Amino acid sequence: MRDVARLAGVSHQTVSRVLNGLPNVSDSVRERVERAVAQLGYRPNVSARALITKRTMTLGVVSVSTQQYGPAGTLTGISEAARRAGYFVSVTVLDAVDRQSMRSAIDHLLAAAVDGVIVIAPVGSVVEAVAGVARTVPLVMVEARDGEQSVAGIDQVGGARTATRHLLDLGHRTVAHVRGPINWFEADARVSGWLTELMAAHAPVPEVLVGDWSPRSGYEAGRRILERSDVTAVFAANDQMALGLLRAFEEAGRSVPGDISVVGFDDLPESEFFHPPLTTVRQDFAEVGRRCIAEIVARIDGTSPPSAGLIVPEMVVRDSTAAPR
Amino acid sequence: MRDVARLAGVSHQTVSRVLNGLPNVSDSVRERVERAVAQLGYRPNVSARALITKRTMTLGVVSVSTQQYGPAGTLTGISEAARRAGYFVSVTVLDAVDRQSMRSAIDHLLAAAVDGVIVIAPVGSVVEAVAGVARTVPLVMVEARDGEQSVAGIDQVGGARTATRHLLDLGHRTVAHVRGPINWFEADARVSGWLTELMAAHAPVPEVLVGDWSPRSGYEAGRRILERSDVTAVFAANDQMALGLLRAFEEAGRSVPGDISVVGFDDLPESEFFHPPLTTVRQDFAEVGRRCIAEIVARIDGTSPPSAGLIVPEMVVRDSTAAPR
DNA sequence: GCGGCCATTGTTAACGGTCACAACAGGCGC
DNA sequence: GCGCCTGTTGTGACCGTTAACAATGGCCGC
Numbered sequence: 001m002r003d004v005a006r007l008a009g010v011s012h013q014t015v016s017r018v019l020n021g022l023p024n025v026s027d028s029v030r031e032r033v034e035r036a037v038a039q040l041g042y043r044p045n046v047s048a049r050a051l052i053t054k055r056t057m058t059l060g061v062v063s064v065s066t067q068q069y070g071p072a073g074t075l076t077g078i079s080e081a082a083r084r085a086g087y088f089v090s091v092t093v094l095d096a097v098d099r100q101s102m103r104s105a106i107d108h109l110l111a112a113a114v115d116g117v118i119v120i121a122p123v124g125s126v127v128e129a130v131a132g133v134a135r136t137v138p139l140v141m142v143e144a145r146d147g148e149q150s151v152a153g154i155d156q157v158g159g160a161r162t163a164t165r166h167l168l169d170l171g172h173r174t175v176a177h178v179r180g181p182i183n184w185f186e187a188d189a190r191v192s193g194w195l196t197e198l199m200a201a202h203a204p205v206p207e208v209l210v211g212d213w214s215p216r217s218g219y220e221a222g223r224r225i226l227e228r229s230d231v232t233a234v235f236a237a238n239d240q241m242a243l244g245l246l247r248a249f250e251e252a253g254r255s256v257p258g259d260i261s262v263v264g265f266d267d268l269p270e271s272e273f274f275h276p277p278l279t280t281v282r283q284d285f286a287e288v289g290r291r292c293i294a295e296i297v298a299r300i301d302g303t304s305p306p307s308a309g310l311i312v313p314e315m316v317v318r319d320s321t322a323a324p325r
Numbered sequence: 326m327r328d329v330a331r332l333a334g335v336s337h338q339t340v341s342r343v344l345n346g347l348p349n350v351s352d353s354v355r356e357r358v359e360r361a362v363a364q365l366g367y368r369p370n371v372s373a374r375a376l377i378t379k380r381t382m383t384l385g386v387v388s389v390s391t392q393q394y395g396p397a398g399t400l401t402g403i404s405e406a407a408r409r410a411g412y413f414v415s416v417t418v419l420d421a422v423d424r425q426s427m428r429s430a431i432d433h434l435l436a437a438a439v440d441g442v443i444v445i446a447p448v449g450s451v452v453e454a455v456a457g458v459a460r461t462v463p464l465v466m467v468e469a470r471d472g473e474q475s476v477a478g479i480d481q482v483g484g485a486r487t488a489t490r491h492l493l494d495l496g497h498r499t500v501a502h503v504r505g506p507i508n509w510f511e512a513d514a515r516v517s518g519w520l521t522e523l524m525a526a527h528a529p530v531p532e533v534l535v536g537d538w539s540p541r542s543g544y545e546a547g548r549r550i551l552e553r554s555d556v557t558a559v560f561a562a563n564d565q566m567a568l569g570l571l572r573a574f575e576e577a578g579r580s581v582p583g584d585i586s587v588v589g590f591d592d593l594p595e596s597e598f599f600h601p602p603l604t605t606v607r608q609d610f611a612e613v614g615r616r617c618i619a620e621i622v623a624r625i626d627g628t629s630p631p632s633a634g635l636i637v638p639e640m641v642v643r644d645s646t647a648a649p650r
Numbered sequence: 651g652c653g654g655c656c657a658t659t660g661t662t663a664a665c666g667g668t669c670a671c672a673a674c675a676g677g678c679g680c
Numbered sequence: 681g682c683g684c685c686t687g688t689t690g691t692g693a694c695c696g697t698t699a700a701c702a703a704t705g706g707c708c709g710c
Contacts, residue, residue, distance in 0.1 A: 001696065001697070010660090011661080013660065013698080014658090017659090019697095020698085023657095025658075029658085029659085044696085045696050045697065046381075046438050047371075048376050048697040049697055050372035051665045051666065052697055052699075058437075061416075067394065067401065075391055075418070076390065076418050088433075090383070091400075091404060091416045092408060092414070108408055112413045113370065214594065215594055240595060243599075246598070246600070247598040247599075269392075270568055273543075274568075274572075274600075326667065336691080337667080337668095338668080338669095339688090341667070350689090351688065354688085354689085369667075370666050372665085372667090374666080374668075377667060377694075378667090378668070378695090
């Protein structure tokens, strides 16, 4: 910076002013400084700046396995929006979804002096691990349920209702459900949407099967569903589990949608090419990420966040659902 | 730090020594300082440290869509290994795979003064965008082909050979190939492995079909393959495209593996539950990530990297392949 | 023509660590 | 017993930037 100042024939403070776009700098000086910056290829030192401003311009992201479609999509949205807002993104992948591992991940980010933390781990068990942090630094939790640090969410309940209603409308007497793991917000919300719609239609409520999002757990749930002869429609809480169902039914010689209809949730890039192409509910994860950034930046700046409602998911009807015969 | 020093009754310099685990500190003093640190909940300021050491302890990662299975897995490995090595990971997702977008992403990371950059974008077109950077800061490129900044790679050629050989061994006269996008290292390497094995077996070499990794491109390639009546075996460069093939064949009433055998590459969590369960080649992406960290940390420290050979992928035989009839 | 105000620019002191070097003590060899 | 060396601790400067405040000059109003 000293070199730039010398080349432009001004003081280092004036250079700083130009760099930060402050007013009270004459146009001629501003231009001279900018030329000097370009000529020397000067880059401000973020550490020195952070040292005095107490802002690292870095956001921490803690995420469950980024191999999952949802978190990965959210991360993409976060990365893009953060960059546009001038922030860096420091990512830590959780090696397990529990308090211990959550604490250690957040601790790591706090050591980096991040200006805010975004948590992509919509699980009840981590909420308490996170609670203490929110007092230290702004914190946003994707899909969080309770008011506190909740934010950016998709209308899970609405999506689940639409999916269930779709099956009911086709004429199915009721709809079975393979839920995601206990304590996961999305899983709980989808159960509740499914339940609401069933009640509204005065349909009998079958026992809920519990999966863990994986195709294998869907497959296992499928095997158990086959033991009940009266099931004609299943709503799975995500597409991977829905795939497991398709596989289980296929193996048992049950036709989808001939004998059983299946609906998923997420709309993976793969889902359109399943056998049969899967009817599902599409979610805009990138938008979730963008909203996280908007929210946390607002909280850091102390401005009011752009209050946006829930993101509405979109039902995609393909070939895995039909009227019962 | 001043507070810690005062509480422990030593100078700030001694505190610094304890924090950095330097020798020449008596046990009693060390213990006193550590107690003071714990008592005050003191955390060193990374910016101040970086300002003088010129090391931010942050690694930059530029990745193509983290929604893809490979990059996501590599990122997980990177995140975990980096944390263990005491580094932070700053991630930027590429919005397009071209020079322009690559330059801007790397520029963003350089502004963060990262100590090194890892590029997960194994595409020829970005190599040149990256070339200049390597002089500024250590840079590691996943799966890179040419010696320069290459590193951590999976034996793509070997994997492709094994896949092709598997089909040949089953008795197929030859094997068709749906490759990944032109200029992608993995795609090129898999073509070359496939070709090598075909030549070794004196099998005729069918025209190569080009996909873009997506299920849809696989589906379209499948439609074209159906126009050639003599194809009995196809090797797809990834599982998503293989899924597209399965779909196309299914629609056309061709049985897999009865009429046509299909092999993929990657082993997605879903692949085991495809219709039929997909024979494929499993890759250990997390290991790729870990090696990236080992390599770049070594390069930063100026020590010699732990020279490890290529990672050997593993063939997983399921139900999508059989002898021709 | 002079005082006061505003816009522009410069000067100095932080921010919180580490580095270089000095100071001090104790043990050893001669 | 003296000097030297080694191991431990303290002192000041410095990293590169922004904050706070001082200084300068031009314009306006009276």
